[in-house]
Amino acid sequence: MKLPDILLFASGSLRGSRTRTLLMMLAMSIGVAAVVVLTGLGEGARRYVINQFSSLGTNLVIVLPGRTETAGLGPGMLLGQIPRELSLDDAQALLRSRAIGRIAPLTVGSSEISQGALNREVVVLGSTAELLEIRHMSLGQGQFLPAGDVHSSESVCVLGAKIKRELFGQQQAIGARVRLGDRRFRVIGVMASQGESMGFNTDDLVIIPVASAHMLFNTSGLFRILVEAKSRDAIQRAVSDAEQILFQRHNGERDVTVITQDAVLATFDRILRALTLAVGGIAAISLAVAGILIMNVMLIAVSQRVKEIGLLKALGAPAAQIRNLFFAEAILLSGIGSVAGLVLGEIGTRVIAQIYPSLPVAAPWWAVLAAFGTALGTGILFSVWPARRAARLDPVMALARS
Template identity: 50%
Template sequence: MRSADKWRFALNALLHNRLRTGLCLLGISIGVTAVVLLTGLGEGARRYVGAQFQSLGTNLVFIFPGHADTEGAMPGLGGAPNDLSLQDARALQREVRQLKTVVPISLGSETVANRERSKQVYVLGTTPQFIEARGLRLSSGVNLPELDWERGQPVIVLGGELARELFPGGEVAVGNTVRVGDRRVRVIGVMEDRGTQVGLDTGLMGLIPVASAMSMYNESGLFRILVEIGAQTDTDRTVARMREVLMERHGEEDFTCKTQESVAGSLSTIMRVLTLALAGIASVSLAVAGIGIMNVMLVSVSERRSEVGLLRALGAGHAQVRGIFLAEAALISAAGGVIGLAIAIVASLVLRSFYPAFDATPPWWSVLAALGVSTGVGLLFGVMPANKASRLDPVVALRS
């Protein structure tokens, strides 16, 4: 029997029992859809988080006050006896030449009000470079003024959503005065909405000069220093150099440097593990589908005893009979895999048309794995029925 004949034979057997073939296909395609769709969602979430970090700008280093030897402790929570000061930021700018920009940040949560409309938001004290370093843009007005860092000015740049909430109905925000806490400041600019960037809603925040914020919050230290490193420089060496400069000034390592890559990298690893765990749980259904296929094949082997007997009587060997039934199992599971894959891809496209920002396209490795695993499941669970068929005694089989 030629190979093509074997496949045609298997195909005919499947087409003959359309309903049970259909149900087997359904089982395996449900499993494949689940696995592919879940990996797509997981990978999509991972890429989304990655893109969020990218949108912060590249090559960023965050410096927090405080340093913990304890694993898992979060730096930047609460206070620290030695502040990171404006002078520290200034020293970094002066002494580490590879730095593109150094942005001091003082953070506080504050009520911003326009007459009776008010909103509690994060108000950041920073410099004009913040907007560029975080990849933000202004939609109207101007950026914070280039001031001496130690000098304040009663001005604010509002996030887009905050501006709309305080000045509804198309009222122009720029040029008006709002209250921040107890102080009155003039709105000089409004930012474009860029959504939530790693936990900070850029639409709902305000930017004021760093000295104004520090005097308002009565803080002598910065919340953190944001550093942008030139694209061509070695991040590790530059971070080491920054550490040296700060160590020299503080006499001890009472601060923490985190590169954007290290934060993004560990998040990405966590997300990938979660994705694989979910896909693993879903792939249990592939095993169940395989059992279903085995069951149906076992039935069909006993139904087709006389047919098998005839084949054997006509000179087909054990291996050929086994091949036919394995081909049948492989066909059904591969077809189920393709159908499942198609459903998953369509579903991810539909999802994408609703949420364009979230790309849930299944990664290539999950597509290959799904097809491979589904076909493998078919072959694995096809072995037992195929062996059963090949072991039939032609005389007994024909007689029945």
């Protein structure tokens, strides 16, 4: 018997009992669709978190003043010293490392902002032109802080979208002046509205040059230095270079902490991937259930078709051929069922993507493949027994039954 004939015959017997076939395919496709949708959701959550992190900037290394150690009280503590602060020159020195591409020093403080009769408290961020690029922020209007000497304290500011709205309403803000503390600043730009990203809301900020912030708050220290490594591979080198440079500049004291966003990201990545696998695994159980259903129905099919099997044997079909026919039926059944499931799953993920546009739902290729493979595998595995049973039927007995 030739393969096309086997498939034709098997599909004929599937069509012969339409309701049964459709129900089995439904079970199979729901199983596959469940795997696709659930892993898609898990993967979506993972990508959402990663996107959130990378919206903070890519290849980011953060330098903070002070060192968190569990070695107990250092001698400096006993003497009443506070950790040495990070200076602007420290930040500039980091650029000596060849692994480091760009840096943005950060100073944070809060101040009162006023324009005309309106005033409110705001968080003021002192930084440089590089901040825009490193933090992947986007500008709504005007321009960002001017590039150039970090020590120049120009009286210009960039407003967050919400601050602009509250102070100016629909009016033009660019070129207007606002008062921050005891200084007047010219508005040169307005940030695009971005909403919250990992706890930092750029809508609610006022950004001024770092030197101006130092003057405004009467400090010289930095809150953070954001460092961008030249590439993903350069991150480790950027960390050790930063530590080394600051170690030298601080007279041989390791009094800064350098963290990478990568390390945090990797942990999240692992957790969420495990979650996706777990959810996918649970969905795969439904595939196994569908497989058992197929076995059950195939066994019923064998006993319903005893006469037909006996006849095929009498007409010269050897046992192996009968087995192949039942196998072909199971493969067709689970194959078509899983393709339908993939389509169903794809529709499901699209619907979810429509409802939650911010969640990048998409089943990973390995999950799609695994779902398809498991469906086909269980279909075949669970048809072994019915197929063998059919093949072993005694034709004389089978034909004698009426």
